Amino acid sequence: MTGPRIRLYRPEDRAALFDVCVRTGLDGGDARGVYADEDLLPAVFLAPYLDLEPELAFVLDRGDGVAVGYLVGTADTPAFAGRLRREYLPRVAGRFPAPPDPPTTPSEEMLTVLHAPEGMVRPEVAGYPAHLHIDLLPGHQRGGHGRALMTAYLAALAERAVPGVHLVMPSANRLARVFYDRLGFHDLGVEHPSVTYLARAVDAG
Numbered sequence: 001m002t003g004p005r006i007r008l009y010r011p012e013d014r015a016a017l018f019d020v021c022v023r024t025g026l027d028g029g030d031a032r033g034v035y036a037d038e039d040l041l042p043a044v045f046l047a048p049y050l051d052l053e054p055e056l057a058f059v060l061d062r063g064d065g066v067a068v069g070y071l072v073g074t075a076d077t078p079a080f081a082g083r084l085r086r087e088y089l090p091r092v093a094g095r096f097p098a099p100p101d102p103p104t105t106p107s108e109e110m111l112t113v114l115h116a117p118e119g120m121v122r123p124e125v126a127g128y129p130a131h132l133h134i135d136l137l138p139g140h141q142r143g144g145h146g147r148a149l150m151t152a153y154l155a156a157l158a159e160r161a162v163p164g165v166h167l168v169m170p171s172a173n174r175l176a177r178v179f180y181d182r183l184g185f186h187d188l189g190v191e192h193p194s195v196t197y198l199a200r201a202v203d204a205g
Contacts, residue, residue: 002063002064003063004060004061004062004063004068004140004143004145005060005061005063006058006059006060006061006145006148006149006152007058007059007061008054008055008057008058008059009050009054009057009058009059009070009072010059013059013067013070014050016066016067016068017042017046017050017059017067017070018039018042018046018047020067020068020069020070020135020136020137021041021042021045021046021070021135022038022041022042023137024135024136024137024138025041025045025135027170027172027173028170028173028175028176034106035106035107035110036105036107037095037096037107039095040096040107040110040111040114041110043092043095043096043114044110044113044114045133046070046072046133047088047092048080048084048088049072049073049074049133050072051087051088052074052080052083052084052087052088053072053073053074053075053080055156056072056073056074056075056153056156056157057070057071057072057073058070058071058072058149058152058153060136060140060145060148060149062140068136068137068139068140069134069135069136069137069140069145069146069149070134070135070136070149071132071133071134071149071150071152071153072132072133072134073130073131073132073133073153073165074130074131075129075130075156075157075160075162076129076130076162077120077121077125077129077130077131077166078121078129080117080120081117081118081120081121082117084117085117085118089114089115089117092114093115096111096114097111098111098115099111099112099115122190122197124188124189124190124197125166125188125197125199127163127164127199128163128164128165128166128188128199128200128201129162129163129164129165130157130162130164130165130166130202131165131166131167131168132153132165132167133167134146134149134150134167136149146179147183150183153165154202154203157202158202158203162202163201163202164199164200164201164202165199165200165202166188166197166198166199167180167185167197167198167199168195168196168197168198169195169196169198170194170195170196171192171194171195171196172194177196177198180198183200184200184201185198185199185200186198186199186200
C-alpha cells in the first residue's frame with residue numbers, strides 16, 4: 001500500500017464518493033439520516049459533475065485504490081447549468097421529482113436546489129465562471145490533501161484559460177472558511193442567510 005495520492009475519478013469510485021458526500025454533507029458533518037433518500041445529497045452536489053464533467057473530478061486515493069475525498073467542478077457554470085437541465089435532470093427526475101412549492105422538509109428543500117440549476121448562475125460570480133465542491137472524510141482532513149486537490153483543479157482550469165473560480169459554502173462551517181482563506185479565496189459579499197460565496201482568480205500557467 002502506497003501513501004495517499006491525487007488522481008482523476010474512475011467510475012468504480014462512485015459508491016465511495018457518494019459515501020464521502022453524505023458523511024460530510026451537513027455543514028461539514030455527517031448527513032446520514034437527514035434526507036429521505038440517502039443518495040439525494042450526492043444527486044445534487046456530486047453526481048452531475050461525475051457524469052457531465054469527469055475530466056475535472058479529482059479523487060483523494062488513500063493509497064490502495066479507495067477514494068476518501070474528492071473535488072468536483074466545472075470550468076463554465078452557465079454551460080454546466082444548461083447541461084444539467086437538458087442532460088442530467090431527465091435521467092434522475094423519476095427518482096427525485098420536483099418538490100411542492102413551498103418545500104416543507106429538508107428533502108423537499110434539497111429537491112428544490114436540484115430542480116433549479118439556473119440558480120447557480122448569478123451576476124456576482126460572472127468574473128469567476130468555474131465553481132467547485134470539495135469534501136474529505138474527517139480522518140483525512142488537515143493533512144494537506146485538500147490543498148493538493150485544489151492545486152490539481154486550479155492547474156486544470158489554468159490549462160483551459162479560465163480566469164476565476166467560485167464556490168458556495170455553509171456560513172456555519174468555520175473550519176472550511178479558514179481553509180479557503182488560506183488558499184486565497186475572498187468573500188464576494190453576496191447577501192444570503194445561510195451560505196457564503198467565495199472566489200479567487202486562477203493563476204495563469
